[in-house]
Amino acid sequence: MGGASSTQRQMQELQDALKSKEAEVERLRVLTKALEESKSDGPSKEHHVSPAVRASVLMPMSVDAARSQRSQKHMDLSFQDAAPKLNDANAMKRRVEVSAEIIMTKKVAGYEKVIYPKSEASKELILKVIQQNILFNGLSLGEQTDCVDAFMCVEKDPGVEVITQGDQGDHFYVVQSGTLDILVSLKGNIPIKFGQMVPGMGFGELALLCNTPRAATIKSTTRCVLWALDRIVFRNICTYHESIRHEKAFQFLRGVSVFDKLSSAELTRVAAAMQWEEYNPDTVLLREGEVGDYFYLITSGEVCVSKRDPVTQEDEVLRYLIVGEHFGEMALFKDETRSATCTSTSAVQLLTLAREHFCALLGSLQELMERSEQPQSPSKKNSLALEGRHSIKYAVDVELNDLEIIQTLGSGAFGRVKLVQHRDSHETFALKCLVKSHIVANNLKEHVVNEKRVMMMLDHPFILKLHHTYKDSTYVYFLLELALGGELFTFLRRREKFDEVSARFYIASVVLAFEHMHGKSIAYRDLKPENLILDARGFLKVVDFGLAKVVHDRTWTLCGTPDYLAPEIILNRGHDKAVDYWALGILIYELIAGTVPFYAEDPMQVYSLVLTGNIKFPVYFGRTCVDLIQKLLTQNPVRRIGNLKHGVHDIINHRWFSGYDWEGLLKQKIVPPIVPQLKSNTDASYFERIGEETYEPEPCNWDPEF
Template sequence: MKKRVLMGVPIFANSHFQPYEMARLVDLVTEVTFRRGDVLAEEGQPAKQNLYIIRTGRIVIANDNGMINNLGQGDYFGETAIQREDEIISHQTITAEEDTTCGVLTKSAIESVIGSVTRLGKPLPPVASKLDRSIKLKDLIKFRILGVGTFGKVWLVSHKKTGTPYALKMLSKREIIGHHQVEGVIREKNIMSSIDHPFVVNLICTFQDDRSLYMLIELVQGGELFSVIHTETRDGVPNANSRFYAACILESLSHLHHRHICYRDLKPENILIDSLGYCVLVDLGFAKIVMDKTYTLCGTPEYLAPEIILSKGHDKGVDYWAFGVLIYEMLVGRSPFYSYGTDQVSLFKRIVQVKYSFPPGGVVNEVAQDLIQRLIVRRQANRFGCLARGDMDIRDHAWFSVIDTDKLLRKKIPAPWIPQIKDPLDASHFDSYRHVENEPPSSKPHLSSHQQELFRDF
């Protein structure tokens, strides 16, 4: 049985399992054939605590309330019984209407992998459940621009009454429509609404008016990781510093991957440093829920995995490739595949051929080299993070042996560098965009009612 079939059952799709746990559960599914007329469960009798997924044939379920359900290939039953810790009496009579083959996963098999059935079906936070609807757009005061992108600007703002600072992402509806990114922007908002993690930027709330979409985001004031790696006097950071930053990034990626979210644009420009010196992943514009594989070409050239370049279909494995590239860049001070003057065709050839080397002189120690070489692997199936144990292979690697994950998540490990932040509105760690702050608003005509309807779900 393929993993995606088991993931089609909500109690598994909504469970917080490690990839290697899911792989083991798939291995424990056995095939059982029932003859026409066989009774799998009888009303009033103890129910078998098994999950059944129909491969061929038909099953009839007669409920004690008189309802009858006919199930066929791809349907499943028994999910209620296996979630009970004690035995239950069946309220259904279940019969094979014809010769039927099912994949069967017993409760005891499930418990042998996950420990307790109480872990089954833990739902993800509902979309938009954490957004603060008490804040209004009119409550915010603009101060300066922190960044400029394809669809708009990011402003430093504060709340008029509380004085709380935020970053306000302001996106042009017309530009979004023109670039055919309506679905992508709404997807970004929905994904951010469902995430709550100390190392992933927090979406506070959203607004919209006739011309723009707005995303109010927590302010992360320490600037980009890129500016930590590349300064006026050096490129690269020491081994211990790189390990600390990498550990933060691994936790953020792991949080996304456990929710089937592929980030797809990992690079130092998309990682900010907070006031305590910890990494925060930002800009989820390319993030996507991926249950199997996706084929969209997206990301930043230097960090693209071979399977993206070759259009072979990709999943979370591309994040682990980029993670390896990022660790290399932190330690060496440059990309493993790009050097000044390299054109994109040559860059992509080097990536696909995995053509890179470590500088001489022990710049990167053997332990770090080993981890990087296990991440920057052409064949995704052999890449660390994509094996049976999932991200545990990375966590358990010797390079991360000194990292206490619990302390890291509670921000109890002293960061290697803490940014100097003068006040709650200090934006000194960001580039200046004064030249575009006073640009007049767009004079283009308003969107039609049909175009406005495209943003109904934002």
């Protein structure tokens, strides 16, 4: 009887468990259906909710998992039957760029630590949480300590919304005690519970990058104690420590005699290329008789240099090296066996540089040392600034009142682009109209003024020409060259993908545009198919310079489109024009595969994929194409093709472009893959029909130089 009773009890438990699972499956089915219905209504910047909100974005991968992924090869060379496909809801969605406010980050001078008192237990909890988060991955111990100190305590009563879906965020939170519900509203309906936050979890990390809308509401269910880190504080910490590292490396290099002939700009690049390494006491750093190809600089600790006596076979100490001294410099000249053994006598920190990387960056050290003195031009930076303001005049002399609006070509968060015609000459243009009050409200005044300055510096057949600018009490205006062939994005989504021949035509056009921009120290920072349009003949034009900037050293503002962001932008390490070459690699992949290599619906998942760097290539990718993409998607920007000794010419001379008619392209003698069929200079049939505004924005007293 007892056995039968036990069997019945087990059967009942299994049935109950089955019913519970069926109920859970049904609940997920309903949620999935609701989510898909919300997507089908069209993209929404403010209330887009990804499935990742339910779990992964709020519970990021562990440090061990991230390291495990990083330990794999940088690129997955296996070829798959097909690239990952975007679902129908995403197939025609235009991606919106993100941009953090321009912050005057405190670098080496003037940096003040932000410290909020907390117990050792709280510090340990916060440290454990941030070490499991992708945005803190790779931070030094000093950076992590400063971040932990900068978390401030926030207490919430039950029923309080800590963050609200759709609101702009500027804090990352760690839960010390209490519980909170994760609530997501689909299509504006009653919020649905997607999970729960408990002690030891963190949420809202995307706010540390930029002020994007929150994807979910987090509401306290009990009294909670939270720790919050502010975005500006986080970015200042990262900027300060990176600046310290860079300045320290630069100053050490200035004391190395073999680098005497290098200019300050070249030393800066070498400093950025060097790796920071740490070793325990009694570690053999290099051994006598080995072939060496690394140069070492001591930044802390002590190193013993010894040589084996050929008779006694005993190691004889020659000397001790201390902070600021170096060894292995002959490795930068040629392959040569080490003449001595170097061993750490204490914990040491070293800056290391491989000859391979040095030569790719600047060329042979022997050639650099033998070159004649080149006079430096201290006024180069100023001349560029003057060039942007004075040297290139407006292309046409047209008054705003003489323009007649034909129709709207596109719309965005801050204004619209309209097809306009000059009443007297009947010449047509594109008029970009930006709402001044929206620009001011989003702290983007400097972006807009900078856009004008940058465009005034540019004059290239594959870059949309700025003809004139205007302003009134409500708008600032850009009068632009008109390109009626439509967006490359639209053609890509209709065709799903391009063959390599067609993709090469468009990529070559971008490469030539980059050559022009980068020659003027301009980083574009927003490459994607949505910002590439075709003119009436089918030739490509790079458009939208809202995120472009003159960069002579490095800049720190996070901006761009998540799918195209380079690792150094995500990690807030400072960036320059090298980010454009990373984006070029993404663009090549997307044009040929029909989707980006690092795809996820949630931005944090995209960033995680970017930082792990594993790519699967479809079988139809040619080997030379794969090779170029690999060299463009190099994690370290100072080792990325396009950013090396020969600059963009390394890309032009790559095997993927072997035999390509660059001169014919530049002179527009090649027949484009797509030739638009236009009836007149006002034919906007390649653009979606957009209704006109039904309201007039409020006037604004912002008065820029337009």
